[in-house]
Ligand code: NDP
Ligand code: MG
């Protein structure tokens with residue numbers, strides 16, 4: 001079985017002793033910066049000119065500098081801007097300011113695996129990927145816990161790359177919850193597959209298809225919404241807490257029988273073959289090439305597909321119903337950008 005690394009396995013002083021640059025102050029960037037600061041690190045936030053997030057970083061009590069200056073001042077540079085921005089930022093602002101023995105850290109392996117950035121031989125290249133959105137990484141740290149994370153080494157120039165990754169993981173709370181070792185390839189390919197086939201792509205299409213089936217058969221959209229979207233949370237919570245077994249304990253016997261006979265009619269060998277296609281596109285680089293090309297073309301198709309997705313009738317029904325559910329108003333944004 002896989003080893004779970006905990007606080008005892010980490011030597012935080014390896015990272016705590018020297019300035020850390022956090023490039024980007026969004027979902028992950030803010031959480032990492034704040035947790036590192038509260039763990040006793042000297043943190044410098046690197047942002048571009050006119051950055052809309054700089055004011056927030058300053059209000060949080062952090063030092064903000066241009067990306068190049070932050071990279072120059074630090075011995076570990078965490079690149080926490082969107083994946084598609086890494087290539088340009090790294091080439092122009094970061095690479096020229098790295099010294100022998102510095103480390104570059106990412107929270108997702110895409111840029112490194114697909115060779116969008118290629119740090120020089122003297123630089124440690126490491127990954128620390130929390131398995132949760134940034135605000136959870138911050139909230140869990142604040143209550144003395146943490147979000148589990150993965151760590152990996154791509155290039156060990158100093159002989160301490162692995163210990164540096166573990167140290168960083170511990171400083172953001174990752175080893176309190178438990179850290180697992182992986183490779184850049186495994187983290188990237190499984191993360192992309194998970195969000196495409198199951199978490200974001202698979203789950204929303206399953207919900208939409210269930211909703212459409214009921215509405216097209218003449219049922220009221222509001223009732224279909226409750227059955228196909230709203231109640232999904234209850235089921236996911238049970239799965240999260242105790243797997244299939246716990247879900248079976250809490251749903252009716254009729255629901256279990258229906259699950260057993262009808263689940264495999266919906267998700268079947270054909271679905272598995274499609275999932276394998278999705279995985280193959282990730283493994284052979286087709287997905288990465290398409291996504292990079294889409295960005296280079298100005299994301300026109302991305303915008304069109306997103307607009308179509310958000311104009312599905314379940315969205316209008318959901319907005320109306322959620323407006324009537326007082327208890328939902330406060331935490332609607334908590335699980336945004338989870339993948
Ligand atoms: P965000 O989209 O939240 O990052 C926004 C930040 O990046 C802002 O501070 C923004 O500054 C800055 N930024 C954006 N573009 C540029 C640019 N071209 N030059 C300089 N700064 C820029 O990123 P995420 O936190 O979602 O993702 C960061 C990394 O973490 C990615 O590698 C992602 O795959 C990974 N990850 C994300 C998770 C998540 O929950 N979101 C989970 C695990 C990993 P400005 O104000 O100037 O726009
Ligand atoms: Mg089942």
Ligand code: MG
Pocket residue numbers: 108191192195339
């Ligand atoms: Mg992801």
